[in-house]
Amino acid sequence: MRRRSTLITLAAALMLTFTMSACSNGGGNAGTNNTPTNEGATPAVTNSGKEGAGEGSAGDSEEDITLRLMWWGSQTRHDLTNEVVKLYESKNPHVNIETEFTSFDGYWEKLAAMVAGNNMPDVLQMNFGEYMTQYASKDVLLDMKPFTENGTIDVSKANEGIMASGIANGQLLGIPLGMNALTVIYDEQMLQDAGVAAPDMNWTWDDWKKAAETVYAKTGNYGTQGLEITNIFEYYARQHGQKMYSEDGKGLGFDDKLLAEYLAMTLEQQEKKTYPSMDVIMQHEAIEDQLIVHGKAPFDFRWSNQVVALTKAANRTLKLAPLPGPDSSKGMYLKPSLFFSISKKSKHQEEAAKFIDYFINDVEANKIMMGERGVPITSTIRETLAADLDETNKMIFDYIDRIGENSSPIDSVYPAGASEISKAMEEIHEQVMYKQLTPEEAAAEFRKRAEEIIARGAE
Structure with a gap:
């Protein structure tokens, strides 16, 4: 942790006082190393600041502090986020931010271990739906409503519907970092080379299958990337x-019947060799290593905020379309791309809130991120960035506007065991693709497992 020169000169004089204080409070420490650990005592938590800001210190002064920040994502996200962190530290010299980042799957394993060991970071990336529900039920996230009400986190220009998505159990547990939507990313040149028309707002699953089969027949490439089941x-x-x-x-x-129909559709494409096997999919898990990046498939289904990293990795222009119809507007929805949450046991809750406010409202920070975590939630930032958008980001911003006009409200009800249910769905999907279960057997098995999980959560 950095120290001001004045503190250095006072260190010797204060050492005895600090030692005695540590003894009287149990001698715990905040555990701020980058590598999570389950060892060490839980730090003492006090409330010495603004009324109603939750446990911990809501009134940080200008003493030197360290915040821990953790997220998952691509290398592009890591690089851009670290740039924002460095800029924030330069503007707030009393704050040192230790960063931790990993893959999506590794993130939740690490966070679970941190929660068990009382070693959560101050600010952490959170996901809408099953994971927000899971950690809300654990009561480890801070209600940030007091910080939005007193203006520490300014959401006055934020989309109200997106802000509501951060509420769980009646508390504001996540501040959205952007707006997002599912999309089909496609390589127009690959389609043209195979004599296939580019998708539009009215294309269908039959169009997708026909295009994939034509690409494979004419080029030998896969017709599509694998589809993320959940x-x-x-x-x-x-x-x-x-x-x-x-x-x-x-x-x-x-x-x-509906799940069996969907599973049969993907299995059929794998059997026609337009859809990669599970073994191939697992060899290309990193976003920088997707089949579309290597020119081996013209279609890739994913969230719109991942297009920046995907395009950068591909080093060529990619285009966007909604997921296939019919009735795509019934299926499509705008989603909070990601949240930042604050640990309920953070010793520096107000400083954590100030960093989140900076992340969503500072023009320089958003010019660095340029929508990597989704289209900004505040109208002022969107308007400011519009003039400087590159081709990829302009396309993403336009796509979100188009989907906003051609979509339905997001479903926000998730049972407590939703993340476990998602894993069960992934497992039965793999069993179908490996031909260990028929689509009908898999659908029945999934229902049995999902209902057991939901019943356990209700106990």
């Missing part, structure tokens, strides 16, 4: 008038 099937259910979960969150919101 998010894409949720869209598929919505476009067919169903939902992932029931309105009360106590059951599934779709029938087995």
Whole structure:
């Protein structure tokens, strides 16, 4: 941790006082190393600041402090976020930010270990839906409503619907970092080379299958990247008038026939060799190593905020289209791309809130990020960035505007075990693609497992 020169000169004189204080408070420390650990005592938590700001210090003064910040993402996200952190530190010399980042799957394993060891970072990236529900139920995230009410985190120009997505159990547990939507990223040149028309707002799943089969027949390349089962099937259910979960969150919101139909569709494409095998998919898991990046598939299904990293890795222009229809507007929705949350046991809650406010409202910070975590939630930042957008980001901003006009409200009901249910769906999907289960057997098995998980969560 950095120290001001005045503190250095006083260190010797204060050493005895600090030592005695540590003894009287149990001698705990904040555990600010980059590598998470389950060892060490939980730091003492006090409330010495603004009323209603939660546990911990809500009134940090200008003493030197260290914040821990953790996120998941691509190398592009890591590089851009570190640039923003350095800029924030230069403007706030009393703050040192220690960063931790990893892959999506590794992130949740690490966070679970941190929660168990009382070693959570001060500011952490959080995901809408099952993970927000899971950590809200653990009561480890801070209600940030007091910080938005007193202006520490300024959300006065933020989209109200997106802000509401950060509320769980009646508390504001996540500040959205951007707006997002599912998209099909496509390589127009690859399609042209195969004599295939580019997708438009009205294309269908039949169009997707025909295009994929034509690309494979004419070029030998895959016709598509593999589809991420949970998010894409949720869209598929919505476009067919169903939902992932029931309105009360106590059951599934779709029938087995629909899931079996979807699984049969992907299996059929794999059998036609337009769709990669699970082994190939697992060899290309990093966003920088996707099949479309290497020119081996013309289509890639993912979230719009990942287009920046994907385009950078591909080093060529890629285009965007909504997911296939019919009735894509029933399936499509705007989603908070990501949240920043604050640990309920952070010793520096107000400083953590100030960093989040900087991240969403500072023009320089947003010019660095340029929508990597989604289209900015505040109208003033969107308007400021519009003039300086490169081709890729202008396309993303325009796409979000288009989807906002051609979509339906997001489903926000998730049972407490939703993340475990998502893993179960991934597992049964793999079993179908490896031909260990038929689509019908897999749909029945998934329902059995999902209902067991939901029942355990309700106990």
